[in-house]
Amino acid sequence: MMLATRSLGLVGFTALMVLASEFVPRMAAFSTDRLIHAGVAAGFLLVALVLGLGKTYLPNQFWGWIPALCALYLGSWVPDWDLIVGIGFHRNPLSHSVLPLLVLAWATGFQSQLVFALGLGLASHLLWDMVFFGNLTWISGRSADMAWLGLNLLLTLVAGAILGRPRRVEVR
Numbered sequence: 823m824m825l826a827t828r829s830l831g832l833v834g835f836t837a838l839m840v841l842a843s844e845f846v847p848r849m850a851a852f853s854t855d856r857l858i859h860a861g862v863a864a865g866f867l868l869v870a871l872v873l874g875l876g877k878t879y880l881p882n883q884f885w886g887w888i889p890a891l892c893a894l895y896l897g898s899w900v901p902d903w904d905l906i907v908g909i910g911f912h913r914n915p916l917s918h919s920v921l922p923l924l925v926l927a928w929a930t931g932f933q934s935q936l937v938f939a940l941g942l943g944l945a946s947h948l949l950w951d952m953v954f955f956g957n958l959t960w961i962s963g964r965s966a967d968m969a970w971l972g973l974n975l976l977l978t979l980v981a982g983a984i985l986g987r988p989r990r991v992e993v994r
């Protein structure tokens with residue numbers, strides 16, 4: 823029951839943010855940049871499936887895929903919400919780190935299949951920002967930016983795999 827509520831909540835939250843992006847300046851759910859990030863996230867998902875991680879970390883029922891895909895999409899989007907604060911905050915080291923995963927994982931009650939998908943999406947975002955225009959605020963120098971993004975990319979994948987590990991359901 824708890825599981826279903828959290829999943830529904832995540833789907834609702836994603837839909838709400840997509841709607842809100844129509845009204846919030848710079849949030850752009852449907853920009854080219856956004857579509858590219860979502861595409862890279864889909865690539866990460868494919869790699870995870872090819873590596874056989876699906877059995878452990880991804881839904882085994884059709885309906886489970888809707889919240890999992892929302893989680894993947896959110897993960898790939900959430901770092902750029904720093905744009906809402908202002909363009910001067912864009913590519914903030916805090917939003918471009920493992921931190922959003924920890925917050926979202928907590929918000930979804932550490933539900934395994936959601937946490938892993940969130941991590942994949944976030945990691946794909948960090949990788950793409952390394953490939954293109956990886957200029958972070960606060961941190962100066964390209965190599966320091968790369969080190970920050972690379973380190974957090976690794977942390978995100980590890981945290982996604984650890985926090986997203988399925989717990990055995992207790993039988994009462």
Ligand SMILES: [Zn+2]
Pocket residue numbers: 901902913918947951
């Ligand atoms: Zn970004």
